[in-house]
Each structure stands twice: as structure tokens, then as C-alpha cells.
Amino acid sequence: MGQSSETADGSPLRQLDELDVIVDTDAHIRETVEDLIPYIDDRYEGAKWIVERTEHPERDIYSLTHSLPPSLHAERGGWSADTNTVDKKLQELDEFNIDYGIVDPGLNLVLPTVNNERIAVAMMNAYNSWLLDNFLDEGNHRLKANLLVSHHKPDKSAEEIDRLANEKDVVGVALPSTGVIPPVGHERYDPIYQAASDHDLPVFFHGASTNTSHVFPLQRMYNQTYTEDHVIIHPFSQMWNLSSLIFQGAPERFPDLDFVFQESGVGWIPYLMWRMDDHYLEMNYELPLLQQMPSDYIHDQIYFTTQPLGHTEDNPKHLAMAIEMAGPDNIMYSSDLPHSDFDPPSELFNRIRSHFDRETVENIMGKTAMDLVDL
Amino acid sequence: MPSKHKVATTEELSDGSRVIAEIEGQEIAVFQIDGDYHAISNYCVHQAGPLCEGKLTGDMYIDDNGWDWNYDDDEKHITCPWHGWLFDVTNGENIHNSKYRVPTYGVEVEDGDIFVIR
Numbered sequence A: 001m002g003q004s005s006e007t008a009d010g011s012p013l014r015q016l017d018e019l020d021v022i023v024d025t026d027a028h029i030r031e032t033v034e035d036l037i038p039y040i041d042d043r044y045e046g047a048k049w050i051v052e053r054t055e056h057p058e059r060d061i062y063s064l065t066h067s068l069p070p071s072l073h074a075e076r077g078g079w080s081a082d083t084n085t086v087d088k089k090l091q092e093l094d095e096f097n098i099d100y101g102i103v104d105p106g107l108n109l110v111l112p113t114v115n116n117e118r119i120a121v122a123m124m125n126a127y128n129s130w131l132l133d134n135f136l137d138e139g140n141h142r143l144k145a146n147l148l149v150s151h152h153k154p155d156k157s158a159e160e161i162d163r164l165a166n167e168k169d170v171v172g173v174a175l176p177s178t179g180v181i182p183p184v185g186h187e188r189y190d191p192i193y194q195a196a197s198d199h200d201l202p203v204f205f206h207g208a209s210t211n212t213s214h215v216f217p218l219q220r221m222y223n224q225t226y227t228e229d230h231v232i233i234h235p236f237s238q239m240w241n242l243s244s245l246i247f248q249g250a251p252e253r254f255p256d257l258d259f260v261f262q263e264s265g266v267g268w269i270p271y272l273m274w275r276m277d278d279h280y281l282e283m284n285y286e287l288p289l290l291q292q293m294p295s296d297y298i299h300d301q302i303y304f305t306t307q308p309l310g311h312t313e314d315n316p317k318h319l320a321m322a323i324e325m326a327g328p329d330n331i332m333y334s335s336d337l338p339h340s341d342f343d344p345p346s347e348l349f350n351r352i353r354s355h356f357d358r359e360t361v362e363n364i365m366g367k368t369a370m371d372l373v374d375l
Numbered sequence B: 001m002p003s004k005h006k007v008a009t010t011e012e013l014s015d016g017s018r019v020i021a022e023i024e025g026q027e028i029a030v031f032q033i034d035g036d037y038h039a040i041s042n043y044c045v046h047q048a049g050p051l052c053e054g055k056l057t058g059d060m061y062i063d064d065n066g067w068d069w070n071y072d073d074d075e076k077h078i079t080c081p082w083h084g085w086l087f088d089v090t091n092g093e094n095i096h097n098s099k100y101r102v103p104t105y106g107v108e109v110e111d112g113d114i115f116v117i118r
Ligand code: FES
Pocket: B044, B045, B046, B047, B048, B049, B050, B051, B080, B081, B082, B083, B084, B085
């Protein structure tokens, strides 16, 4: 990476349309339970029998709740299913001149709250089949996808990765990461990481404040507003997960595997990196698993998606500085569309275009993602 | 031109013990470990703590099976008493990150006297 605007042709990027490629590394869709029911495999007919008879599956199969309704204010956002078709999703990319979208689930970010393990596995399987059938086969190859996996049954998740990893336009594995206990560094998830590593697919971790009624990092009690809940759940979840991943040695066990942390912005990264390095240097006797500094593992194997950037108007340089501290080679633009806290590409681009050289800006806006998932 | 500074006699320095001497305004510790002498600055490069006033310790390492924690009791690492950073007294390197290094010095023994070369 390089700072300032010294570039091959001597000029920084000025306009978004000068970029060769923009990749959205967190492009949500909005699947419904009704969408998925026809795709529940015959193997899971018992689970299907229950799900199709459940009057309120979002609360009695999943436990999808909020502190207060999240989107009374917004056109975009909410959980209504208007982005469950490929045309809608492509329109969204077009609206913001995004070339590729790495598709992540909507409802199934809440998969960790499914109490019943058999049903969790059935819904994972159904989501993936539905996704491939409806989005990837139809997506003009502008839509790429992460396979959903369930933390409940890592062995079944590994089978699911083996089943679909070689399908065209499958580029990663999505492990919804709020409400996952034990957190993601625990070796019980090794079958997932092994399968992902075998197929050369990065693992994406995406939090969700919907999942906090369940477990740490916060039970929701006393978070009286959606805001209080949402502001901290994403970074807290990811801090817990990243710390667990590093200190329990997952990057050591899977040196060829890349991990991606989504939807917590960038400000928390240097903070946590500093803390982790500090502890590593101090607590020798309990961290023999690690062979290098936590920040070195992060630079080698961990990526972060940018949304939500937060309100960085007051001094626009601060965001670029935060990215510089976090390590710009591992930062990738994401929109989070269609959710109401989405970031258009311009929001990030305008903050970084004059701070970094042209190549670094191009990498953050799309090329790092292209490399990571082999587009 | 380096010069020799007597810091102790071999009799005074038993295995695993140390002496901290002031040499030309700088505190330098000499450790005796398994019959060898190692001189290292009493100055932690982290936050300037009195490095050599801490404990000597071995090192925890992970077994080849990837699971068990083992303790290597070759106690040649000095633990800074301030924040616990560990340095190998034989070469001055931080055990976790060789970027952090404390100055070390040559030692000579003559007729039962121990000298630091500085
Ligand atoms: S001053 Fe030595 S560890 Fe901090």
C-alpha cells in the first residue's frame, strides 16, 4: 500500500467511474421461509413437516426479534422480502454502479437462533439450494455467493460445503456469527474450516443484532432501543469472534484459509489489534499456540468489509487514517444493500481517494475482493 | 574502544543468579545460567522498566500433537517486572517478536573475576 497520491500517471483518482471494478462484499438478499420450504430436501422431511405448519416461523423456528422495530423510518431496510429475486438484486447493483455482489443471506443471518439443530441444518441446506437455483444460475455471473453454514452441526456444514463448493459462482462460506457459542475460534468448528480450506473458499463472518436475545455478547435486556442494541452488537460480536479465532489458533491450524469479518466498519480493527498484540507480548505462558503477533495473523489471513463506515463527516480524513491503521491491503468495500444503513460506493471512495495511491483505492473498492475470491 | 568492567566474582554468581552493576552510567545485568555468563541491559525497550529485576523463566510451547501445553524449563528468559515481556538473556531478543531487542554485551572471566566488555 502507499499513502498520498503519487501514482503511475501522477494523479489520484477523482471520480468513481474511473475505477475498473467495484465489488460489494456484503450484498444481502431477503429470502423468506416460504421461499425456502420447497427447497427443504427430502432427507429432512420431518423438519419440513414442522416448518410448513408453523404459523410464525420467524419467531417459532428462528427467534428473530429486535429491541424496537428497526426500520419504521426507511424505505430500504426492514425484513420484507422485496429483494428475493435476482432482477431486484441486479437492479440494486446497477443503481450504485456496482459490478459484482457477493451475496449473503437476510433472514438466515438469524440461523444461530434456531433452537432445533435438525431444523437448522434443514434450513441451511434449503437456503443454499434455493440460492443456487434462483440467484447464481440466473445472475449473469455478476452475483457470487457464500454458502450458508450452521454453527450447530459443523460436520453437516462441512458436508454442505463439499456438496456445493464446486458450483459456479460459489466463492465463500458464510457463518452467521452473532449468537454463536462457543465463539468461532473453538475447534468444534474445525470441520467447517477444513472443508472451506480444502475447497479454497474464504469464511465470512457476519453479525446480526437480531440474535442477541439468545446469548453473549449481550442479552438484550436494558437495551431499550434498537439503536442501543445495534450500535454495539456488531462490533462486540466481531471482537469476540476475532479474538477467539486468533487466540485459539485457527489461523495456525488452517494457514491457507482466509477469514472475512463483515458489517462492523473499520474503526474497531486497530483498537482490537493493539489490544491483542499487547496481551500477546504480556501473556506468554497461556498463548503457546501462537507463533507470531496477532496483528501478523490479521495481515496474513483476515479481511474486513467496510460498511457501516459511520458518521465521518466532521473530519473526513479520519476514516482514511483508520483504514491505514487497520491495514488497507485487507479492507474491502461493502454496501450492505438493501438494508437502511447501507453505504454507497461514493461514501467510501470520497474518503479515501486522495489519501491513498490509485492502486490502493482500486484494491479497496474491488480488486482485493476479486483476488480473494478468484473472480 | 571497549573496556572491561569487573562486576562480580564467579563465586558470588551461582547458577540462575544475577548481578546488576552500573557501568558508565548504565545498568547492566550479568546472569549465570548453566555455567555461562550473559550480560544484558537492565532496560526494557517497552516502557523503560527495570527489565532485569524480574524473574527468570522457561517457555511454554505447544506439543507436536497441536494440543498439549508443555513447559520448557530452560530458564533463560527474563520477565520484565512491569508488563511481563520476555527477553532471551542469551541474545536480548523478545521471545515473541525479534523486532524488540535489548542490548547485550560480551562477558569475560579471568581468574575468578567476571568482566563486562563495554
Ligand atoms: S516496561 Fe518492560 S514490559 Fe513494559
